[in-house]
Amino acid sequence: MLSVTMLSPHGDPLGRIGEPDIGGQCVYIRELAASLAAEGVSVTIYTRDRADGKPPREVTAAGATVVRVRCGPKRFVPKEELGPYLEQFAEKVAAALDDGQIIHSHFWDGGRVGGFLRKAGFWLHTSHSLGKRKMASLPEADPSQFQERIAVETHVIEGCDRVIASTTSEQKDLVTLYGAKMGKITVLSPGVDVGRFRPPPDRNRVKTELGFTNAPLIFSLGRLDERKGFDLYFRAAAKVIHQLADRFEPQFVLSAGVVEDHPHEVAERDRLREVMQSLDIEDAVHWLPVLPEVEVPRYYAAADVFVMPSRYELFGIVMLEAMASGVPVVATKFGGPPEVITDGGTGLLVDPTDIAELADAIVELLENPESRRRMGVAARERAEQKYSWAHLADRHRALYEQRE
Numbered sequence: 012m013l014s015v016t017m018l019s020p021h022g023d024p025l026g027r028i029g030e031p032d033i034g035g036q037c038v039y040i041r042e043l044a045a046s047l048a049a050e051g052v053s054v055t056i057y058t059r060d061r062a063d064g065k066p067p068r069e070v071t072a073a074g075a076t077v078v079r080v081r082c083g084p085k086r087f088v089p090k091e092e093l094g095p096y097l098e099q100f101a102e103k104v105a106a107a108l109d110d111g112q113i114i115h116s117h118f119w120d121g122g123r124v125g126g127f128l129r130k131a132g133f134w135l136h137t138s139h140s141l142g143k144r145k146m147a148s149l150p151e152a153d154p155s156q157f158q159e160r161i162a163v164e165t166h167v168i169e170g171c172d173r174v175i176a177s178t179t180s181e182q183k184d185l186v187t188l189y190g191a192k193m194g195k196i197t198v199l200s201p202g203v204d205v206g207r208f209r210p211p212p213d214r215n216r217v218k219t220e221l222g223f224t225n226a227p228l229i230f231s232l233g234r235l236d237e238r239k240g241f242d243l244y245f246r247a248a249a250k251v252i253h254q255l256a257d258r259f260e261p262q263f264v265l266s267a268g269v270v271e272d273h274p275h276e277v278a279e280r281d282r283l284r285e286v287m288q289s290l291d292i293e294d295a296v297h298w299l300p301v302l303p304e305v306e307v308p309r310y311y312a313a314a315d316v317f318v319m320p321s322r323y324e325l326f327g328i329v330m331l332e333a334m335a336s337g338v339p340v341v342a343t344k345f346g347g348p349p350e351v352i353t354d355g356g357t358g359l360l361v362d363p364t365d366i367a368e369l370a371d372a373i374v375e376l377l378e379n380p381e382s383r384r385r386m387g388v389a390a391r392e393r394a395e396q397k398y399s400w401a402h403l404a405d406r407h408r409a410l411y412e413q414r415e
Contacts, residue, residue, distance in 0.1 A: 014053040015113045015411060017044065018121035018128075020100055021090035023058045025069060025077055028304055030268075031276060032090050034234045035328040036117060036139045039201045045073035046202075046404030052411075057104050057124075059096075061087045080104065089275065093120050094159055101127035108132070113411050119160050122167030129170060133414035136167055137175040140325045143188045148238055148323035148345070165189055173410060175199050177326040178347035197410055200351070202400040203331035210337030210391055211312040218313045223297075226259050227377045230314035230338075232266035232302070232329060235276040235283070240320035240343070241265060242286045243363045247320070249290040250370035251377070260295075261377060266310065268301035311336035315383055316376045320363040324348060334358075335394040339386035341372045351398075357390040 017040060024041035026033035044054040048071070060067065060079035069077045080103050083096030101124045112132035116125030118139050125134050142160040168174055168189045174196045176182040182198055185191040211217050215225045229248070233239045248263040255261060287293050302310060311317065317333035319342040324330075326347040333340050334351075340358035342348040352358040359372040376383050 012051065012053050013113070013408065013411060014109075015047065015055075015115055016104075016108060016132075017054065017056040018104070018114065018116040018124045019056060019118070020059045020080075020097060020120045020124060021093055021118065023061070023065070023077070023079070024056055025065070025071065027301065028307070030301065031087060035201070035326070038328050039137075039139070040117060041071070041075075042202060042204060042400045043404060043407060044075035045071060046400040047408060048074035049401075050404060050408065052408060057100075059083075059088075059093070059100065063087070078107075090118070090120055091156070091160075091275070094123070094163075097123045098127060100124055104128065113414060115411075116167070116171070119163045119167065122171070123163045126163075126167055126170055133411075134171045135173040135175060135410065136171040137177075138164065138168075138181070138185075138325075139177075141181070141184055141188065144184050144323060144325070144346075145238060171195075173197060173413070175407075175410070177201060178350045180347055180350065181325055199403060199406055199410070200347075200398065201326055201328050201331065202398045202403040203328065203335045203394055205335045205395050205399050208308050208311060208332045208335035208394075210387065214313060214315065217309055221309060221313050223262055223264075223313060224260075226262055227315045228262040228264060228313055229316045229318055229373060229377075230264045230266075230310055230333075231318045231320065232307075232310075233319075235267050235279040237279055237282075238322050238324075239267075240322050240363050241267060241283055243322075243366065243369060244318055244320045245283065245286050245290060245292060245296065246366045247318075247363075247369040247373060248296055249292050250366060251373050252292065252295055254370065254374055255377065261373075263292075263296045264299065264310065264314075265296065266299045266302045266307075307332075308336065311338055314338050316341060316373060318369075318373065319343060319348065320369060321346070322364065326351075331394055331398050334390035335398075337387040337391045339376055339383050339390060341369070341376065351393075353389070353393075355386075357386055357393055 021032045022037045024037045054075040056077045060081045062085035082099040114134045116122045116136045142157045146157045168191045176198045317338045317340045321343045324346040343363050344360040354360045361368045361372045
């Protein structure tokens with residue numbers, strides 16, 4: 012039996028999406044592991060135990076195993092501060108590994124652990140985001156905050172056997188920014204559960220069930236991170252509301268929550284509140300807490316437009332979830348989305364820092380129901396044909412088997 016060990020120190024794949032450091036990477040790992048397990052692959056995922064009551068070992072419904080490793084303080088530690096504890100993490104994982112193991116590390120912290128385990132077997136790495144690219148997308152960022160991460164990423168990209176890139180733009184960054192050899196990079200995108208996320212028979216009925224009116228609904232969700240561009244979303248919302256004031260009242264919805272012991276997210280929440288207050292849109296935007304995962308598909312099903320306003324986005328699984336739900340996407344043109352979204356076909360691509368351009372794209376879709384319908388149908392078809400997890404699990408499995 013093919014056996015794969017995945018490393019995801021900061022991101023528990025069974026954590027609740029939207030909690031600190033639980034985002035798209037966790038969805039990726041959980042769904043990939045589930046699809047591989049369904050094909051008979053033995054998958055064990057090692058993540059850090061946050062001492063939040065979850066069991067040390069948990070078998071998912073699909074048959075993958077999550078092992079929570081005790082290291083460092085018995086509490087949540089932001090991923091930016093995990094560095095001092097990763098060698099201890101690696102030592103505990105190494106004690107459980109067989110020789111010749113297939114190791115698939117994720118993000119820079121998982122990559123660092125993979126480096127400690129380098130001699131244990133065939134090592135593949137998925138970055139999920141790159142420090143040099145993220146730093147470039149935040150002009151006011153302090154370079155010293157990225158120094159350790161970039162050093163680790165450089166070492167990992169050089170030392171692993173295969174690098175998995177989500178898009179060709181990431182592949183280019185790996186070569187030009189990190190000096191990776193093109194021959195060791197394979198482009199494999201994330202996927203989406205096209206059974207769980209699907210178009211509803213009646214969007215207005217779902218809106219009513221969720222307590223909204225039948226007016227057009229614009230939806231966005233994600234982690235509280237400056238790079239996600241929710242301040243840009245709010246500024247565009249104010250402009251859209253003003254432009255359409257004499258016609259109808261669009262409903263803007265954001266799902267993004269915070270846990271008080273995550274200083275970066277607390278700071279971003281407070282900053283966004285100040286933006287809302289300055290725009291006087293507190294009554295016009297529904298800012299929801301982190302939604303229970305079982306509820307998330309219903310909000311996509313209620314949406315007429317989905318907005319991903321990231322200043323830069325390597326990929327964006329939420330984009331696929333919206334597409335699978337038959338919702339046209341207004342997405343950033345910086346990063347991976349242009350490889351997924353066909354501009355004018357399955358959504359619209361914009362520079363989200365240009366508030367007028369972002370607002371105009373939203374208005375264009377709100378004013379043209381037939382365009383929304385056409386793009387939604389095309390988006391669903393593309394998600395089914397290219398981004399189902401079953402299809403992508405087959406491609407990952409073929410890559411794992413190259414160790415032979």
